[in-house]
Amino acid sequence: MKIQNDLFLRAAQGEKIERPPVWLMRQAGRILPQYRALRAKLSGFKELVETPHLAAEVTIQPVDELDVDAAIIFSDILVIPEVMGLEYQMVEKKGPWFPNTIQNIDDVKKLRSGAEAAADLHYVYEALKITKEELHQRIPLIGFSGAPWTLLSYMIEGSGSKTFSKAKKFLYTQPEAAHLLLDKLADTIIVYLKNKINAGADLVQIFDSWAGILSPEQYKEFSLPYIKKICAAISEAPITIFAKGAWFVLKDLQEIEANVIGLDWNTRPEFARELLGNKQVVQGNLDPCLLYASHKEIKEKTLEMIEKFQGHHIVNLGHGVYPDTPLDGVKCFVNTVKEFEY
Amino acid sequence: MKIQNDLFLRAAQGEKIERPPVWLMRQAGRILPQYRALRAKLSGFKELVETPHLAAEVTIQPVDELDVDAAIIFSDILVIPEVMGLEYQMVEKKGPWFPNTIQNIDDVKKLRSGAEAAADLHYVYEALKITKEELHQRIPLIGFSGAPWTLLSYMIEGSGSKTFSKAKKFLYTQPEAAHLLLDKLADTIIVYLKNKINAGADLVQIFDSWAGILSPEQYKEFSLPYIKKICAAISEAPITIFAKGAWFVLKDLQEIEANVIGLDWNTRPEFARELLGNKQVVQGNLDPCLLYASHKEIKEKTLEMIEKFQGHHIVNLGHGVYPDTPLDGVKCFVNTVKEFEY
DSSP states (O other): OOOSOOHHHHHHTTOOOSSOOBOOTTOSSTTSHHHHHHHHTSSOHHHHHHOHHHHHHHHHHHHHHHOOSOEEOOOOTTHHHHHHTOOOEEETTTEEEOSSOOOSHHHHHHSOOHHHHHHTTHHHHHHHHHHHHHHTTSSOEEEEEEOHHHHHHHHHHSBOOSSOHHHHHHHHHOHHHHHHHHHHHHHHHHHHHHHHHHHTOSEEEEEETTGGGSOHHHHHHHTHHHHHHHHHHOOSSOEEEEETTOGGGHHHHTTSOOSEEEOOTTSOHHHHHHHHTTSSEEEEEEOGGGGGSOHHHHHHHHHHHHHHHTSSEEEEESSOOOTTOOHHHHHHHHHHHHHOOO | OOOSOOHHHHHHTTOOOSSOOBOOTTOSSTTSHHHHHHHHTSSOHHHHHHOHHHHHHHHHHHHHHHOOSOEEOOOOTTHHHHHHTOOOEEETTTEEEOSSOOOSHHHHHHSOOHHHHHHTTHHHHHHHHHHHHHHTTSSOEEEEEEOHHHHHHHHHHSBOOSSOHHHHHHHHHOHHHHHHHHHHHHHHHHHHHHHHHHHTOSEEEEEETTGGGSOHHHHHHHTHHHHHHHHHHOOSSOEEEEETTOGGGHHHHTTSOOSEEEOOTTSOHHHHHHHHTTSSEEEEEEOGGGGGSOHHHHHHHHHHHHHHHTSSEEEEESSOOOTTOOHHHHHHHHHHHHHOOO
């Protein structure tokens, strides 16, 4: 059976479409009362990630509530470090925390990687299968992974950070260990994404959430080559790269075999188009805080952005939607896009 | 008596100089053992800020230890919100915290501003006078302030934040109150900087530390006009603007009557030159984490950066030096610049 609303996939593949598709990063989450109700009954965030039928349930919630053009599987980027051998906890209101971190090349050598590690993420694949079934081909399903550099940064730092200076120090002082770790991460991510596609993902997105804290030179040495490696290895489905804050390598992202480039809200449409050309589709990029504004302003700014991108565009925010965003602001945003026609 | 080493001031005024001057943001701080020793004897950070002879002492420490080309007065950007009526605490290992925050326009109206508020910062002016005396005209002294938007963001948010979504929400939902607050901040900062110059500052730097979290449109509405207002009002000394992360308005910073534009480490020298031209001097912009690297690498990358900027340049990092940076890495950086000749 064909996907009924395949606008998102057609857009991602560069087809000319009647209006831009729309979805939101973190749409399956705290903005929805039904998510918060389910979450309140559970022991924690990880229980939700690791229980396939619950992950499927919250993945579908925003599809029903917001009528978006794509679903994204509810999961977490840190499941990859975990199956490689670094367990983590999700501390309420604080974020992720790793009791053990990578100190040197011996620690890196001990990590599992590739198919062996990726196999342990059976609960993610199971969640995708259930979601795919329960979606009844209404819209496409997105799978995702963190990018190698972003995952490395947590594995060194041990938690979130304002500067990620420990992780960056590691790149400067132990480059050999860093490259080995990035390569093991890339190998694991490749199998992981292929498995996700096998389990039902119609497109995969790679989140390089901490791209913006690297210098252009370091980004080109420690992040870009591994994203390239992943993209080159995956031909089974279209790929989106979202390198947050990496405006300084936007031109280099052109070389990557990715279909879609995600943009944050700092990046003016004209600037992105100038550097990327029209080869790739762009995704983004309204300021997530705009959804706190009046409906009039949300509508105006959303239409203004669509006009500026001039097609070849998937509408999204420039970051994951913030948890306290009013649901009617989100709906106003989604509906504005759905009522638009090129 | 003339300043003996006035390289920094000559560079800031666009003169052709024999080598670029060098100093570091946060050079008066935790990288120095003598700072840590003094700090350990005190009740807290604010005692140091509020005690003129101690602030002067730590201001001069890096001058003696590192032989940099400029001193920057030890102080804090949040003294301005405080004299306007919002007290804050500096919580060890956590950062600033405001027991009360701005909720609406009535709160803004209650704040003091301008000369009346700035007068209460006599301890800062006193610290500048003592420092100026004790420097014996060896090198110039920098005074500084936070930019209106950055100060507003703390006054709304109440503390540091990953997203500053409360502050940004305030701009979207209460723009009138935001503009009134920004204007009161600008008026206070103008008097504050003039007083600082009277007390001995040879140049003043404005830190817009949270510039990078605004969209280009919001930056142009809520930050740029107030920085412009401040710059236009100050003719007594040269001005540096450091709008961290604001690459997307770099071209607009050209219009500001500022002598020097600070750059973060994301910004390639070629990109900055292309947008700024040669009208303004640039300051920056090595990755602060480079100082964790080997001396060979520090030396190479420092020289490479100097070559790329091709003059009209004050050497600095692209951010304040991180507290755990090895002192000999900092010295290697400073000495590399001092041994260079155009």
